[in-house]
Amino acid sequence: xxxxxxxxxxxxxxxxxxxxxxxxxxxxxxxxxxxxxxxxxxxxxxxxxxxxxxxxxxxxxxxxxxxxxxxxxxxxxxxxxxxxxxxxxxxxxxxxxxxxxxxxxxxxxxxxxxxxxxxxxxxxxxxxxxxxxxxxxxxxxxxxxxxxxxxxxxxxxxxxxxxxxxxxxxxxxxxxxxxxxxxxxxxxxxxxxxxxxxxxxxxxxxxxxxxxxxxxxxxxxxxxxxxxxxxxxxxxxxxxxxxxxxxxxxxxxxxxxxxxxxxxxxxxxxxxxxxxxxxxxxxxxxxxxxxxxxxxxxxxxxxxx
Numbered sequence: 652x653x654x655x656x657x658x659x660x661x662x663x664x665x666x667x668x669x670x671x672x673x674x675x676x677x678x679x680x681x682x683x684x685x686x687x688x689x690x691x692x693x694x695x696x697x698x699x700x701x702x703x704x705x706x707x708x709x710x711x712x713x714x715x716x717x718x719x720x721x722x723x724x725x726x727x728x729x730x731x732x733x734x735x736x737x738x739x740x741x742x743x744x745x746x747x748x749x750x751x752x753x754x755x756x757x758x759x760x761x762x763x764x765x766x767x768x769x770x771x772x773x774x775x776x777x778x779x780x781x782x783x784x785x786x787x788x789x790x791x792x793x794x795x796x797x798x799x800x801x802x803x804x805x806x807x808x809x810x811x812x813x814x815x816x817x818x819x820x821x822x823x824x825x826x827x828x829x830x831x832x833x834x835x836x837x838x839x840x841x842x843x844x845x846x847x848x849x850x851x852x853x854x855x856x857x858x859x860x861x862x863x864x865x866x867x868x869x870x871x872x873x874x875x876x877x878x879x880x881x882x883x884x885x886x887x888x889x890x891x892x893x894x895x896x897x898x899x900x901x902x903x904x905x906x907x908x909x910x911x912x913x914x915x916x917x918x919x920x921x922x923x924x925x926x927x928x929x930x931x932x933x934x935x936x937x938x939x940x941x942x943x944x945x946x947x948x949x950x951x952x953x954x955x956x
Contacts, residue, residue: 666701673697679745681708691745710745714806717756721814722764724771726779733814734771736763738794739807747802755801759794763808766793776815783810 673696674680680692684704699705717740721733738759742748752758770789771779779786787808795805815823 667698670699670701671696672699672706677712679710679712679742680706681710681745681749683707688746688750708745708749710742710748712742712745714739714741717759718811719760719763721812722767724768726771726774726776728775730776730815730819732771732776732779732816732819733812734767735811736767736790737809737811738763738805739809740798740803740805742802743804744802747800749802751801755798755803758801759798759803759805762794762797763790766790766797776819780813780815783813786810 672680672692674692674694676694678694680697682689682692682699682704684700688707689704716737718737719735721735723731724734725731740759748755767786767790770786774782774786787810791805791808794808798805
């Protein structure tokens with residue numbers, strides 16, 4: 652009998668230990684009792700009733716990412732393209748997630764493809780390529796509203812790739828090339844225009860500076876000539892004054908020395924003789940003969956004395 656109680660005790664202890672569960676962070680356990688929903692375990696230590704309760708589903712509460720394969724869609728202008736989407740979602744209600752829909756990821760994928768076709772069908776090709784933000788916002792709004800009864804919150808939807816047909820890609824590349832060439836020509840023309848303007852402005856400023864320099868040089872030359880003329884005139888005037896002063900001083904000295912007319916006549920004759928001694932072959936005789944006779948008489952008297 653003791654062995655029987657020991658075995659029973661071990662079995663009970665093992666049943667209790669195996670039914671103790673610890674729920675980790677960011678997870679939730681959905682518990683069923685006899686096949687019906689009982690409760691939801693959050694983070695912490697929990698014990699379930701053996702053979703009556705069971706863990707129906709373990710749910711991750713972290714945000715999750717699912718990348719759906721490309722889906723064919725048709726634009727408003729009948730262009731078929733491939734678009735693949737990336738959906739960010741999180742579970743807000745583990746009970747609704749467990750019992751709301753079978754295979755939630757497949758449901759989200761099909762809902763995304765259908766909603767995307769409806770949105771792209773109202774847009775043309777150019778609008779589809781340039782309106783990613785608008786498409787992402789509208790798609791997220793529709794998906795979040797549709798998945799709310801499933802206990803799922805769609806936090807973000809991104810269009811990963813938009814792949815148009817090959818001929819459309821070739822046409823777009825040619826268009827982009829033409830646009831780049833057009834912009835290059837515009838930039839080159841603007842650069843040449845700015846360069847020509849700068850050159851013209853430089854030539855204008857250079858001409859103005861040259862003219863101003865020539866003007867200043869001419870003014871300086873005129874002032875220099877005027878100053879030289881003034882200095883030369885002043886020099887000549889000063890020389891004349893000095894000559895006149897010297898002449899007056901000489902006459903004054905002659906007067907003070909008592910020089911009479913005979914001495915003056917003799918000096919004139921000496922000067923005449925010096926002129927006659929020169930190389931000149933002609934001698935100019937004064938026309939006043941009486942003066943000449945008087946001059947000879949004066950010389951004779953001086954010689955007698």
